[in-house]
Amino acid sequence: MTLQIINNATCTFCGCVCDDIQLHHDEVRIHEAKKACVLGTAWFLNHTAEKKYPDALIDGKEATVEEAIQMAATLLHEADMPLVYGMSNTTCEAQKECVAMADILGGLLDSHTSL
Amino acid sequence: MGGKVTCTLGEVKQRADFIVYWGGNPAECHPRHFTKYTIMQKSKFLPRGRKDRTMVLVDIRETKSAKAADIFLQVKPGKDFELITILRALIKDQHVGDEQIAETGMTRAGLDDLVHRMKSCKFGVFFFGMGLSMTRGKHMNSAALLTLAAEMNAFTKFVAMPMRGHGNVTGADVIMRWQTGYPFGITFNRGYPRYNPGEFSTVDVLVRGDCDAAFIIGADPGATMPQPAIDHLARIPTICLDPHVTHTSRLARVHITTAAQGISAPGTAYRMDELPLPLKPALKSPYPSDEEVVRRINEAIAKKPFWLPDGSQPQVVTAIG
Numbered sequence: 001m002t003l004q005i006i007n008n009a010t011c012t013f014c015g016c017v018c019d020d021i022q023l024h025h026d027e028v029r030i031h032e033a034k035k036a037c038v039l040g041t042a043w044f045l046n047h048t049a050e051k052k053y054p055d056a057l058i059d060g061k062e063a064t065v066e067e068a069i070q071m072a073a074t075l076l077h078e079a080d081m082p083l084v085y086g087m088s089n090t091t092c093e094a095q096k097e098c099v100a101m102a103d104i105l106g107g108l109l110d111s112h113t114s115l
Numbered sequence: 116m117g118g119k120v121t122c123t124l125g126e127v128k129q130r131a132d133f134i135v136y137w138g139g140n141p142a143e144c145h146p147r148h149f150t151k152y153t154i155m156q157k158s159k160f161l162p163r164g165r166k167d168r169t170m171v172l173v174d175i176r177e178t179k180s181a182k183a184a185d186i187f188l189q190v191k192p193g194k195d196f197e198l199i200t201i202l203r204a205l206i207k208d209q210h211v212g213d214e215q216i217a218e219t220g221m222t223r224a225g226l227d228d229l230v231h232r233m234k235s236c237k238f239g240v241f242f243f244g245m246g247l248s249m250t251r252g253k254h255m256n257s258a259a260l261l262t263l264a265a266e267m268n269a270f271t272k273f274v275a276m277p278m279r280g281h282g283n284v285t286g287a288d289v290i291m292r293w294q295t296g297y298p299f300g301i302t303f304n305r306g307y308p309r310y311n312p313g314e315f316s317t318v319d320v321l322v323r324g325d326c327d328a329a330f331i332i333g334a335d336p337g338a339t340m341p342q343p344a345i346d347h348l349a350r351i352p353t354i355c356l357d358p359h360v361t362h363t364s365r366l367a368r369v370h371i372t373t374a375a376q377g378i379s380a381p382g383t384a385y386r387m388d389e390l391p392l393p394l395k396p397a398l399k400s401p402y403p404s405d406e407e408v409v410r411r412i413n414e415a416i417a418k419k420p421f422w423l424p425d426g427s428q429p430q431v432v433t434a435i436g
Contacts (some may be wrong), residue, residue: 009395012377015387016145016152025397030378037146043120047216047378049398057370065403068371072330073415075352077422079328081304084315086220086334087290088281089375090356091382091394094405095290097285100333101413102303106296106422108326109301111287112334114316 003031011036012089013043082107120265122240122274123388124152126374130160130272133236135171137260139197139244139278142179148278149183153242169232169299173198186227191220194253199259205230234270241275242370248277254312279387283333283376286385321347329353332405333376337362356405371408374400382406 003024010019011033016059023044031073048070051077063071084102087095088111102109127134134153141148149155157164172184173195181187190198198219204211205226216223233239241264248257260275267273274301279285288298295301297310313319317336320326321344328351337345338361345366353367364370374380378401383391421428 004316004397006395006397009397010377010384010392012282012384012394014145014282015285016147017282017384017386017390017392018147018151019392023395023397027398030397039144039146042265044378044397047358047375047398049379049400051401053372055372055402057360057364059368065408068369069408071414071416072354072369072371073419075354076328076330076412077416077419079326079352080249081326082328082330083320083326084330084332085319085336086332087287088284088333089385090283090333090405091376091380092283092286092290092391093153093382094332094376095287096294097409097413099127099291099294101330101409101416102301103308104413104416104422106303106306108315108317108320109291109295109299109303110222110315110317110320111291112281112284113288113299113301114312115259 001026009033011043013039064073076101076105076107079105079107084109086111101103119261119276120268121276121388123390124276124386126238126274127240127276128156130238131240132161132167133169133171133232133239134382135173135239135241135245136180136278137173137185137241138175138246138248138250139242140174140178140180140246140277141242141244142183143280144244144280148242151242154183169236171229171232176219186229188225189220191218194219195247195250196252196259197258199256199263201226201258202230202233203263206234206263206267206270233267233273236271239264239271239273241273242278243275244278245280254365275386283384286383286390286391289385289389289391297416318344324350327351330356331363331367332356332409335361335363337364337366356408357400372402373405373408374402376405380404380406 006023009021009023011021019026024032029048030044033041055065056063082105106108142317154168154170161167170184171186173188175192219309264273264275292298297307300312300316301308302315304328324347349366354369355367356371356373358375377394
């Protein structure tokens with residue numbers, strides 16, 4: 001099977017965010033990440049499009065995404081001082097939604113920077 | 116970190132002939148930093164590449180990065196702030212005692228040479244890592260080094276840049292600064308953003324047991340935080356979004372699996388010099404993106420009464436007349 005090639009892909013493993021990686025993939029996994037360093041290669045090759053984990057877990061039991069979303073909204077809404085934390089391994093678009101979440105909750109907002 | 120004296124990595128690549136790495140180990144943590152942006156690159160202004168550049172490494176131990184350095188300065192652990200302060204005095208020809216220099220693990224000859232090189236370069240840059248910003252003195256160390264870089268501009272062009280890890284952590288700073296005016300350690304509990312690291316920063320909040328719910332995204336505090344903080348996360352309802360089932364997921368009430376950024380989720384990520392870059396995902400994930408899940412949670416929260424005691428909205432103050 002011939003592999004599909006993506007040129008100038010962006011690696012988000014470390015803060016260098018190298019944007020010159022050539023990815024060779026078959027839609028399920030990435031087989032080669034040219035120009036990537038050891039850390040970047042491990043990052044690209046260890047992720048697959050397979051369904052390895054359940055969609056969602058509530059109290060350790062499998063649940064649908066919609067159930068988990070409703071449960072998350074209820075728990076966060078019930079709290080007096082909820083914390084929104086992390087935002088490192090995610091996109092700017094998701095980070096913006098996280099800021100909106102802390103705002104509507106009247107909660108705390110923080111990232112890895114403060115660690 | 117708004118207001119720091121800095122530049123892009125492109126300028127470093129083209130112009131920097133004097134490069135200092137302070138409290139970082141790029142050879143192992145940012146393997147392509149040397150070859151892609153700093154010491155190994157040839158440019159119009161530095162045609163001989165490595166030969167035209169000087170690299171200094173300041174660290175508490177001889178890491179793999181020391182092999183790449185022209186000068187390795189071994190600072191005593193926890194004495195970075197003192198060393199930066201001494202350098203700030205020496206560049207202005209102020210008196211510094213021998214015992215003060217000895218306390219940092221340096222020699223006067225070594226520091227005189229460093230100051231001479233700093234002043235006589237054309238374009239100097241400090242890259243500082245967690246060995247500086249996360250040890251004794253913390254953000255005061257970063258502030259001191261940024262001040263030193265600013266003061267060096269009385270003699271020559273000098274800039275400073277933090278070596279950011281963790282993918283898009285720079286983006287988190289930028290997005291929070293854009294949306295709230297502050298980079299991290301923020302609370303909205305009065306209805307508007309307030310900033311106070313130490314009071315509103317996560318480790319402190321968790322160790323004191325202040326918060327009564329946690330929403331964790333793109334991080335695994337269950338594996339990286341001190342034990343009292345992890346204990347508190349297990350005590351309170353925690354919601355975790357991650358492409359994998361992590362340590363945090365195991366102690367969380369709710370875990371939602373999401374697509375990995377840049378692998379199977381599109382979007383934007385910021386490089387350490389605050390340059391935004393588009394992601395080019397190669398795979399299609401069976402899971403939704405972080406952005407979609409957070410937006411749907413926000414929509415579900417918005418349907419519930421507002422958090423003020425009677426569910427009323429905050430009062431908007433408008434000027435009269």
